[in-house]
Amino acid sequence: MGRLAKAESRYDALMRLALERGFFQPSSEIYGDAPAGFWDYGPLGAALKRRFIELWRRELVRRDGMLEIDGAQVLSRSVFVASGHLESFVDPIARCGRCKAIYRVDKLIEEKTGIHVPERASLEEMERIVREHDVRCQRCGGELTEFSHFNMMFRLGIGVGGGEAYLRPETCQSIFIDFPRLYRTMRRKLPIGIAQVGKSFRNEISPRQGLLRMREFYQAEIEVFFNPNRVNDLPRARPLMGYKLRLQPEGREEPMMITCREAIDRGLVSSELVAYYLALIQQFYEKAGIPLERIRLRQLGEDEKAFYAVEAWDLEVETSLGWVELVACNNRGAHDLGGHQRVSGQEMVVMDGDEKVLPHVFELSLGIDRSLYCILENALDERGGKPVLRLRPQLAPIQAAVLPLLSREPLTTKAKEIYEMLRMDFDVEYDESGSIGRRYVRQxxxxxxxxxxxxxxxxxxxxxxxxxxxxxxxxxxxxxQLPQILREMLT
RNA sequence: GCGGCCGUAGUCUAGUCUGGUAGGACGCCAGCCUGCCACGCUGGUGGUCCCGGGUUCAAAUCCCGGCGGCCGCACCA
Structure with missing residues (x-):
């Protein structure tokens, strides 16, 4: 329908702009064997990303007094034994011996026989059920073979011995494994937020839609370590208790505007601590230029939640492609520190006042690339048939252009002087080609x-x-006065 | 991975059915013009026709295989 056509063209228009003007492009694109799901940021995209991350630092990391670290992307096998990813970040699959179709074995068994296969079931068990009940290929009736677990993590061989390790599927694991030392050395008290920006890797079966689902992607993650007995004792949360969240609790079709305080009192949000961080992340996206009516904090049901989550809210933004999940706000409970404590033998318990406590974790796991897509799509407008990108000034890749009214002396020399004055402190561009109107349009x-x-x-x-x-x-x-004026206008 | 549609300068596209010199528009570059919002002028740059193989005297065009994109199924930041 018209709506769909319009939606497609909006996505297409942005992708074209991105390719033509250097925001992003498919990686390895000059080679025919370029795998899908990998993208390179061009100069403008890299600048936009840098500014977005800087805004995140300002509005979350510095505002809340968090620590920021930068961990390795390759982590040992044991990390993912403890985190549960080795066992749980998988799909059991099998292939039809005749037509090569691939199936999720557990789903296929349940569909054909009604037997619910527990997640922990072994491949042998699944194969046995398949043989007993003669479950066959849906398409051609062929026999199922090649039972295996498809783990979404990229497996690596380290050194000549090929030691088993993995590219991290989320940035936060290094925060958990670094936690004991960070806690000892950084002299902080609970609750303490530890943040990280970096790459994560997931071997998606079918990446698509540009920056929305990639195999290598950027995350900005925050893990807040807290005492589960003191989730409603957070002085810095108080000023935000009157702030209205755009909340969509489980079971509701539409988001509602409700203050943090009321959401807690009505039992929709579990604690002051959770409400406070939901408020911070919502405010962050408003400052990044997303209108409130296109934002919602949607609660995930039991079947939607990640395997480690006890309470889960997704911050979602509405685009022409529908609602896109940008931030997973998960209460991970004691899953991570408990798991690492058990597997590593390293004590994770800390003192909070005179109480010994294994901290729980609330996370704000933010997808950067997706966020940039949403910000760009939201900013894309049109004037006189030409695109206008209405980015917030603090996010703009080029902060100002210096243009002589006419490409003629002495205007050009004077303009170059001003450009030279600004270029070390701002991202500015000089342009004298064509007419002044054309240059405005280009900017x-x-x-x-x-x-x-x-x-x-x-x-x-x-x-x-x-x-x-x-x-x-x-x-x-x-x-x-330009440097001072620009600085003011760009914050 | 499967099914449907698709792949020609930076972008959009004609040509594909019916094999015979790859064409246009926009953009970009140089110059001219120009006292403030693209769509004035002149010239120029532009293409492994997605990749590989096959048929043919000859392949963008026909056949086979692969890769990629979009839309559906499943999963997710």
Whole structure:
């Protein structure tokens, strides 16, 4: 229908803009064997990502006094024994011997025989059930073979011996395994937030939709370690208790606006601590330019939750492709520190006041690439048939363009002088080609919020105009004040 | 992985059925013009026709295989 066609073209329009103007592109694209699900950021995309992460640092890490670390991407097998990923981050599969179709064995058994196969069931057990009940290929009736677990982690061989290790499927495991030392050395008290930005890797069966589902992707994760007996004793949460969350608890069709305090009192959110971090993450996306009505915090049901989660909220943003999950807000309970304590033998218990406690964990696991897609798609607008990227100024890859009104002396020399004055402190671009209107349009397309224009009056009195992208209005300022004015306008 | 549709300059596309010199528009570059919002002028740059193999005197076109994209099934940040 019309709605769908419009939705597709919006995605297409953004992908085209991204390819043409250097936001992102398929990795290995010049080779025919380029695997799907890997993307390279171009100069503008890399800058946008950098600014997005900087906003995240400002609004979450620094605001809440968190620690930020940077862990290895390759982690030992034991890490994933303890985390449960080796066993639980898998799908049991089998292949039809005749037509090669691949099936989720547990789902196929349940569908054909009604037998619910427990997640822990071994492959041998599943194969036995398949033989006993003569479960066959749905398509051609062939016999099922090649029973195996498909683990979504990328397995590596380390060194000449090929020691077993894995690329991390989420960044947070290094936070958990580093926790004991961090806690001893960094002199903090519970609750303590530890953050990390970095790559994670998942061997998706079928990556698609550009940045939305990739095999190698960026996460910005925050793990808050807290005393489960003191989840409603968080002074820094108090100022936000009157803030309204756009909450969609389990079983509801539509999100509702409700204050943190009321959500806690009505039992929709389990604690002050959880409500507080839901509020922070919602505020963060508002500051990144997503309108509140396109944001929701949706509670996940039992069957939707990750294997480690005891309470789970997804921050989702509405796009032309539907609601996209950007942040998994999971109460992981004692799953992680408990698991690592058991497997490693390393004590994870800490003192909180005079109480000995194994901290629980609440996480804000944010998908960066997805977020950037949503921000870009949301910012994409049109004026006179040409794209305008209405990015928040603090996220714009190019912060200002310096343009002589005419490509003629002495305007060009003066404009280059001003460009030189700004280039070390700002991401600025100089452009004198074509007409001034054409250059404005070119900057609008990549979301440059301000264009500084040098005209004849500049030569007379040293003033320039600053043209604002969204309103196209201009103000005239002294050129020597530009650094200070830009700095103010860009925060 | 399966099914449907698709793959031609940076982008959009004509040509594919019916095999015979790959064409246009936009963009980009250079110059001209230009006192403020693309769509004035001139010239220029542009293509492994997704990749590999086959049929043929000759393949963008026909056949086979692969890769990738979009939409569905399943999973997720």
């Amino acid at each position: 609008d397309e990549v979301g440059t919020p301000y264009c500084i224009t040098i005209d004849h009056q500049t030569i007379e009195d040293g003033t320039v105009t600053i043209r604002e992208r969204d309103t196209m209005t201009q103000i005239r300022v002294k050129s020597e």
